[in-house]
Amino acid sequence: MMEQLLEYSILPLTLFGITAIQALGLQLILGGAGLLSLGHAAFYAVGGYSAAAFTVYAAPYLGLSQPLLLMLISLLVGAGSALLAGLIVAVPCLRLQGDYLAMATLGFAEIIGTALKNIDAIGGTRGFTGIPKLSSLPWVFSVLALVWWALARFNRTGLGLAIRATRDDEIAARSLGINTYATKLSAFLLGSAIAGLAGALYVHALQFISPDEADFSRSVVIVLAVVIGGMTSLFGSVLGALILVAVPEVLRFAPDVIREQRMIYFALIVIFVMLFSPKGLQSLVLRLARRHQKNESSSLGRRLGGAG
Amino acid sequence: MFSSQLSEQSKILLRADNLTIRFGGLVAVANFSLTVPSNQIVGLIGPNGAGKTTVFNLMTGVYAPNVGSVFLEDVELTARGAHVISRAGVARTFQNIRLFAGMSVLDNVLAALSWQRRGTNLASLLALPTIKTREYEMMQHALEMLSFVGLADYADWEATSLPYGLQRKLEIARALMTRPRVLLLDEPAAGMNPTEKDELAGLVREIVRQHGLGVLLIEHDMKFVMNLCAQLTVLDHGEVIAVGTPAEIQKNPKVIEAYLGADSAQVSGADGSSPGGAQR
Numbered sequence: 001m002m003e004q005l006l007e008y009s010i011l012p013l014t015l016f017g018i019t020a021i022q023a024l025g026l027q028l029i030l031g032g033a034g035l036l037s038l039g040h041a042a043f044y045a046v047g048g049y050s051a052a053a054f055t056v057y058a059a060p061y062l063g064l065s066q067p068l069l070l071m072l073i074s075l076l077v078g079a080g081s082a083l084l085a086g087l088i089v090a091v092p093c094l095r096l097q098g099d100y101l102a103m104a105t106l107g108f109a110e111i112i113g114t115a116l117k118n119i120d121a122i123g124g125t126r127g128f129t130g131i132p133k134l135s136s137l138p139w140v141f142s143v144l145a146l147v148w149w150a151l152a153r154f155n156r157t158g159l160g161l162a163i164r165a166t167r168d169d170e171i172a173a174r175s176l177g178i179n180t181y182a183t184k185l186s187a188f189l190l191g192s193a194i195a196g197l198a199g200a201l202y203v204h205a206l207q208f209i210s211p212d213e214a215d216f217s218r219s220v221v222i223v224l225a226v227v228i229g230g231m232t233s234l235f236g237s238v239l240g241a242l243i244l245v246a247v248p249e250v251l252r253f254a255p256d257v258i259r260e261q262r263m264i265y266f267a268l269i270v271i272f273v274m275l276f277s278p279k280g281l282q283s284l285v286l287r288l289a290r291r292h293q294k295n296e297s298s299s300l301g302r303r304l305g306g307a308g
Numbered sequence: 309m310f311s312s313q314l315s316e317q318s319k320i321l322l323r324a325d326n327l328t329i330r331f332g333g334l335v336a337v338a339n340f341s342l343t344v345p346s347n348q349i350v351g352l353i354g355p356n357g358a359g360k361t362t363v364f365n366l367m368t369g370v371y372a373p374n375v376g377s378v379f380l381e382d383v384e385l386t387a388r389g390a391h392v393i394s395r396a397g398v399a400r401t402f403q404n405i406r407l408f409a410g411m412s413v414l415d416n417v418l419a420a421l422s423w424q425r426r427g428t429n430l431a432s433l434l435a436l437p438t439i440k441t442r443e444y445e446m447m448q449h450a451l452e453m454l455s456f457v458g459l460a461d462y463a464d465w466e467a468t469s470l471p472y473g474l475q476r477k478l479e480i481a482r483a484l485m486t487r488p489r490v491l492l493l494d495e496p497a498a499g500m501n502p503t504e505k506d507e508l509a510g511l512v513r514e515i516v517r518q519h520g521l522g523v524l525l526i527e528h529d530m531k532f533v534m535n536l537c538a539q540l541t542v543l544d545h546g547e548v549i550a551v552g553t554p555a556e557i558q559k560n561p562k563v564i565e566a567y568l569g570a571d572s573a574q575v576s577g578a579d580g581s582s583p584g585g586a587q588r
Binding site: 103150153154157158159161163164165168169171172173174176177178180181186232 | 368369384389402405409411415418419423424474482486
């Protein structure tokens with residue numbers, strides 16, 4: 001019984017880890033740079049397909065068979081190809097603002113999805129099968145931890161600071177010498193590359209990928225994870241991913257009528273979050289944790305100082 | 309006290325020649341020329357809607373002029389990107405304060421150094437020891453700048469939670485971090501009480517004294533402007549109507565007319581109060 005439960009939990013946990021990596025990538029684009037990309041899943045799919053094509057077609061040709069090495073290279077291939085796809089999309093799109101940027105990324109994502117459906121060598125609409133099993137839960141969580149740590153550090157680098165400054169006020173950022181276009185481009189490319197990492201992990205864990213992974217609905221799920229968890233924090237994105245993966249898993253045990261309305265529950269969660277915790281569930285969690293500590297003194301001192 | 313006379317080392321830094329910009333059919337600024345010398349504070353005044361901020365936007369690359377040019381010494385800045393102009397040495401503040409709202413006071417100031425850290429990103433990502441010294445130096449520099457403008461105690465505050473007057477000072481600190489040669493201040497004293505205004509005037513003088521900057525100032529408070537500026541340019545309906553020393557400008561009938569209307573031309577603003585005050 002215990003063994004079965006453990007075995008059962010491997011797939012949802014893997015999917016959680018992969019969604020969390022995707023969400024961390026989008027957090028940099030959406031929360032960090034303030035750019036609404038509705039095509040994040042497309043970069044993920046490009047990364048996944050490229051990594052799979054590499055291990056299936058290129059690796060035997062190159063005589064590579066050592067699994068660890070192969071997986072490491074396929075991660076690089078996944079990230080690199082997603083970065084390249086991001087570059088093609090971002091160079092024209094980042095001249096646009098707000099809603100227009102969202103629409104343009106959505107359009108490009110559709111193009112990528114349609115292209116994937118029409119390449120026979122990678123399975124077309126049937127999906128890409130026969131991918132060797134190279135990654136697993138430990139791989140997924142190691143990469144998740146690495147990405148999380150790296151992004152936390154990245155936020156403190158000059159570029160990380162420039163990204164947030166550009167998000168807060170582009171005109172002010174430019175007046176300080178920040179090249180805002182290059183800054184937004186870097187955020188977009190880095191976020192896309194991280195999605196590519198997730199794609200490479202996915203294909204080698206599930207040994208399959210279909211063009212559905214590039215679908216708009218997948219992109220929406222990642223946006224939801226970032227928004228529900230809290231756009232401005234890395235922890236929030238991981239928390240959001242957890243919720244987005246856990247809700248359907250829990251609903252698996254519910255009757256059909258309830259289970260099939262997945263998107264309605266997400267909508268309700270979003271409304272709840274926007275009403276009661278606009279900074280995402282992470283701030284709710286942190287507030288609850290802080291209430292335990294009851295550390296009022298510092299905030300009081302700050303308020304007194306603010307009177308002057 | 310008055311920095312009226314040009315000091316010996318003074319030379320022309322920023323030069324705007326004949327700037328014109330049209331928005332659709334509206335000529336917002338026409339044939340605008342002005343020079344900002346080093347070691348000096350010059351003022352740009354005029355009634356609301358005269359086009360003063362538009363002039364700033366033309367000189368800092370937010371807008372590209374239809375006609376005319378901007379030079380910093382021998383370097384042409386006309387219609388270059390705003391970030392290029394900033395790097396060349398022209399910094400500015402904003403009339404409607406533009407701080408980075410989600411960031412701390414310290415980070416607001418550090419943001420001005422962010423692009424100078426290019427190439428150090430990977431090193432700081434990996435927390436290499438080489439970067440520690442440099443990060444420490446930057447932090448030190450930022451904190452010194454904050455204490456220079458009197459914000460040392462507020463480093464970890466959220467920028468927009470500062471009182472209004474301090475937010476204006478933070479904008480000045482942030483602009484100074486770019487190590488400018490010319491500083492453009494857009495209504496720096498707006499919303500300040502008399503004490504704060506005096507402090508600010510002292511700060512601006514100190515900036516010029518320490519760094520030999522040229523400062524161009526837009527301000528509505530006439531007392532403030534008359535005290536600080538060696539030279540004034542008056543703008544009305546997008547056109548320069550007068551140039552001269554504060555004393556000359558105060559007596560200029562065209563200026564008085566622009567501020568108070570044709571009938572009030574004999575009213576003098578020489579008591580040093582704002583023209584709005586003189587009307588009463």
